[in-house]
Each structure stands twice: as structure tokens, then as C-alpha cells.
Amino acid sequence: MSRARPHATTIVAVKRxxxxxxxxxxxxxxxxxxxxxxxxKVRRLFHDExxxxxxxxxxxxxxxxxxxxxxxxxxxxxxxxxxVGLSREWRTDRYLRHLEAMLLVANSSQxxxxxxxxxxxxxxxxxxxxxxxxxxxxxxxxxxxxSTELTAPEVARRALExxxxxxxxxxDHITVQTLxxxxxxxxxxxxxxxxxxxx
Numbered sequence: 001m002s003r004a005r006p007h008a009t010t011i012v013a014v015k016r017x018x019x020x021x022x023x024x025x026x027x028x029x030x031x032x033x034x035x036x037x038x039x040x041k042v043r044r045l046f047h048d049e050x051x052x053x054x055x056x057x058x059x060x061x062x063x064x065x066x067x068x069x070x071x072x073x074x075x076x077x078x079x080x081x082x083x084v085g086l087s088r089e090w091r092t093d094r095y096l097r098h099l100e101a102m103l104l105v106a107n108s109s110q111x112x113x114x115x116x117x118x119x120x121x122x123x124x125x126x127x128x129x130x131x132x133x134x135x136x137x138x139x140x141x142x143x144x145x146x147s148t149e150l151t152a153p154e155v156a157r158r159a160l161e162x163x164x165x166x167x168x169x170x171x172d173h174i175t176v177q178t179l180x181x182x183x184x185x186x187x188x189x190x191x192x193x194x195x196x197x198x199x
Contacts, residue, residue: 010133010170011041011053012159013104013111014141015126016152020106020181022053023156025164026173042175046072049107050079051177055131056101064101079107083120091118102130108182133167153178
């Protein structure tokens with residue numbers, strides 16, 4: 001019989017109006033039991049220039065945080081190259097390929113979703129969400145972007161509040177991290193670098 005593993009739940013990211021925000025709830029669940037209410041699932045890396053949020057098994061996510069930080073140092077803070085490096089290592093390493101987590105990462109010009117399948121996805125609508133409450137948060141964030149003038153952090157927080165009211169694995173102890181954005185340079189396009197997935 002497999003042991004229950006601790007999981008963290010919902011992360012949502014929104015890029016809008018000169019800002020990018022990543023928000024995460026605080027709940028950690030083991031099986032059907034809530035073990036922690038205020039876990040930190042969103043953090044800043046590389047001199048506070050990068051925001052990262054995780055959903056999935058907590059220990060796995062912290063391992064990926066460390067690996068991603070190493071890639072950021074190796075590539076001098078270049079988000080896309082660090083994401084490609086992590087995804088390649090994540091997919092091919094015998095140990096890392098079994099890690100159960102997903103990451104949302106952002107800097108001042110890009111927002112990316114990273115998965116263990118080697119996928120690097122840059123959302124078309126500048127909204128992304130992961131975790132058990134991800135579909136609720138994503139739908140709420142898109143609706144708020146389309147129908148309100150709320151800022152990126154306000155949209156992210158409100159979308160998570162909506163997800164928390166629907167998803168039993170998501171609570172309303174919300175952490176939001178925000179960066180001011182700039183327009184990406186032409187040579188930083190994701191499709192030019194990896195075509196959407198790491199080979």
C-alpha cells in the first residue's frame with residue numbers, strides 16, 4: 001500500500017498592466033487530512049528577480065526549486081534558458097523524472113509553466129494556473145481580466161479566493177508576489193528557443 005504524500009494545491013499567475021503576479025494558497029494536505037494552513041508555495045529567486053510558485057508534492061517541489069535556482073545561476077538569471085535546462089534535466093534524470101510537481105515561473109518579461117514532461121508553456125492570454133484548484137483559478141482569472149480593471153495581483157488574489165470556495169484542497173491563506181514587467185525582446189520568444197517542449 002502506497003504512503004500518502006503531502007501535496008500543495010493551487011497556484012495562479014497573471015500578467016497585466018505592467019505587472020506580473022503569482023499567488024498561491026497555504027494548504028498542505030496528506031491524504032484527506034489538512035496538515036498545514038500557511039505553507040509558502042510562492043517565493044522569489046535570483047536576487048528577487050524571479051518569482052516561482054509550485055503545486056504538487058512539497059518535498060519534490062523544494063528539490064525542483066533548488067535545481068531551478070542552480071540553473072538560474074548557471075545562466076545568469078536568463079529565465080528561458082534556465083527553464084530549458086531544468087526541463088531537460090527533469091525529464092532525463094532517473095531521479096528527477098519521478099518528481100510530482102509543476103512550476104509557474106516569471107520574470108519581468110515572461111511567464112512560463114514548467115512540467116515534468118519537458119513542457120515549457122508560455123500562455124497566450126497571460127494567465128496560467130496549476131494544482132488541484134487550477135482549473136477554477138484559471139477560469140476565474142480569465143473572467144476577471146476580461147470583465148474588470150483589477151490589477152494583476154488583485155486578479156490573482158481574487159481568482160484564488162474563488163478557487164478556495166470550490167476546491168477542498170485550496171484554502172484562503174494567500175501569498176502574492178509581484179514584479180513590474182517590461183516588454184520581452186524579440187529574441188526571447190519561446191518558440192524560437194524550444195518550440196514549446198524540450199527534446
